Amino acid sequence: MVYSSSFCKYIQLLVICIACLSAIAFADPPYTLCPNSTSYANSLFQNNLNTLLSLPNNASDSKFYKASSGNIPDEVYSLYMCLGYMTNEEYKSCISNAVEDIMRLCSNRKAALVWEENCKLHYSNRNFFGKLDITENIGKDNAQNISQPENFKSVANKTLINFTKEAASNLFSNMYGTKEVQFEDKPIYALVQRTRDLSANDCSRCLLKAIADILGCCVTSMGARLFSRSCYLRYEFYPFYGVEPDPFSSSADSEGKGPGGGRNIQMTYLCPWLLTKFSESNKLGQGGFGPVYKGLLSDGKEVAIKRLSICSEQGSEEFVNEVHLIMKLQHKNLVRLLGFCVDGEEKILVYEFMPNSSLDVVLFDPNRRAQLIWSTRFNIISGIAKGILYLHEDSRLRIIHRDLKASNVLLDYDMNPKISDFGMARIFAGNEEEASTATIVGTYGYMAPEYAMEGLYSIKSDVFGFGVLLLEIITGRRNAGFYHSKQAPSLLAYAWQLWNEEKRLELMDPLLTDSCCLDEFMKCMHIGLLCVQENSYDRPTMHLLLQC
Incomplete structure (x- = not known):
């Protein structure tokens, strides 16, 4: 084969360039900091560490995350960061290498840091979040x-x-x-x-x-x-950084599909743009953590913007927790997080837009409730149950939501339910079945007795909340505030009373008379009462409920 002179010159130039690049190359990463003074031989610490090191692999579409797992003295804090100009494939590969290298090079250390070429992974038994550390650069x-x-x-x-x-x-x-x-x-x-x-x-x-x-x-x-x-x-002396891809572009939409059928999540900061979108005319609602607004992206896509108030019940820890949890979850009955923003005291979450608002807005409105015929309500109940089952058993991590209620269930165009608000959620590591806390969070009326009284929570806590929610859906009445009626001190007590007196159909929302399937109604009432039993051990799991 004969090559032209111009082609030969091109090859020579290419060889020279490669040689130059080789000459100026850095020492190969990774670069590690593994203090010799801190080591562990504790399986519980190892379990907590393994839990955290599995998170970034499961959330590899986010270029930054921090999370903690376990309780003192075995609690572990971890933080992962990729350089902002990296492509999806580059930071997916980088995070896998970081996890592998930190375990190989810093084994049995209670604190370690590894810098790869384009990312870093840092964990410690001490809380270093938000704390400046300029030692050992x-x-x-x-x-x-x-x-x-x-x-x-x-x-x-x-x-x-x-x-x-x-x-x-x-x-x-x-x-x-x-x-x-x-x-x-x-x-x-x-x-x-x-x-x-x-x-x-x-x-x-x-x-x-x-x-x-x-x-x-x-x-x-x-x-x-x-x-x-x-x-x-x-x-x-050369342009080593690229351009960060737009997570809301049409090309991003056509990339990989997650297990739930939606696009892979791309995290971005949207603060400067979003701050021009907050007006009363765009307000969708008000929650305990702050207002929610309707927004519009540059491509015309509608979104819901949750803006945390400065005096919100949800602090930075809960906010970061919600971001980290949602970006690891992919299920058709869980709301999708599209982006987020942190700028000083400003904290914002950007979700997919749910045109039919939250379940409580429709269910407890005398005028709107009529559109919730029985088949729609039954579909909502089934979807919520499937979403909770995914959290408890089908996702890689066992997640306890801890705040299941009607206002935390959103409805899409077809009235399909999507569970939202993961700010109070907790991850259970390994074989952990139950945990306790001195800080009770959530909503009274939906809380399981063992959680409200003793701070104990487990998957059975969510089962209780689901039971309350189910009974609200089939009755069209709030559990909270039921004490105003003369029938019983609570919706749960009223349901038990009618069940024991075999007057079960009296629990039905009168608006369901013409559309209700009686067998399905009786099944739902029975399941609801099984879920709200006082003893957590008597409550079924979501897996068993869906077998019924």
Whole structure:
């Protein structure tokens, strides 16, 4: 085969470029910090750690997460962060490598950190969330040096400091910022990034320390990186960063499909854009955590925007918990989280839009309840049960919702139910069956007795809440506030009374008389009463209920 001279020149140039890139390459990652003084030989700590290390693999469409598992003294905190410009496939691969390397290189350590090429994984037995840590920074430089290091040092110092101030003040809405400046006749490309839980002031301090470390160790080289526990800095003489994909574009919609049939979740910061969308005319409702608004994306897609009030019952921990949980869940009866935002005190969740609002809005409205004929109500009951079963048994993690109620069930265009509000949810690790808490959260009227009185919760707590919800659906009446009636002190007591007196059809919502299937109604009433039994051991599991 004969090659043209132009093709040969192209091959020669390509070989030279490859050689140059090899010459300036960094030392191979990973870079690890594994303190020798902290080790464990405790299976409970290991179980908690394994639980957390499985989360990012199950949520690999999010470039940042933090979570905790277990109780003191075996509690584990973990944080994962990818560089913001990475593609989906790159950060999926990076997170898998990080999990594998941290277990291999830092085995039996109660605290460890590993930096891969484009991501980091950090865990500890101490809570480090939102806390600045600029100790043991790792600086790495290229093998090839600058020809005029003194001139470059001055430019790099000024450029990076100005860039850092700008980035920290804006909190760079995508969690990272990039900048291009000229040095003589060559462009310099720089990037800074911080963990999302870092304040603006701490972000600035972290990046200034990174600059000082870079100037001290690596500023004479053709490129350098600074790996910190709380931030990241890099500069090069070539454009090493790309463009972050738009998670709401049509191409993103056509990518992978999750187990529930929906698109894979892409997390993004939307604060600057969303803050122009809050008006009373767009308000959909008001919950304990703050108002919910209707929004519109640039492609015309309708969304629901949950804005947490500053004095909300849901703090940062619950907010982050909700984000982490929902992005791991894919089921047709669970609401889909499309994006989120954290900007100072501003915390926002962006969900798929549910045009028929929440179940309580329809069910307890005398005028709207009529549209809930029996077949619709039965479908809603069945969908809620399937969603809870997925949380309890079919997802990789056993999740206890802890706040099942009518206002936390949303209805789509076809009145199909989707469970929402995972701010109070908890993950059960391993063979854990029951846990306790001193802080009782949730809604009275839906709480199981053992939880309301003793702080004990399990899958049977959710079963109780489901039972209350089921009885509300077939009666059209709230459990809370039933004491105003003269019939019984609560809806549950009234249902038991009618059951024992064999007056069971009197429990039926009068609006269901013409559409109700009596056999299905009796079955639902029976199931509801089984679920709200006082002793948790007597209640069935969701799996058994769906076998009925």
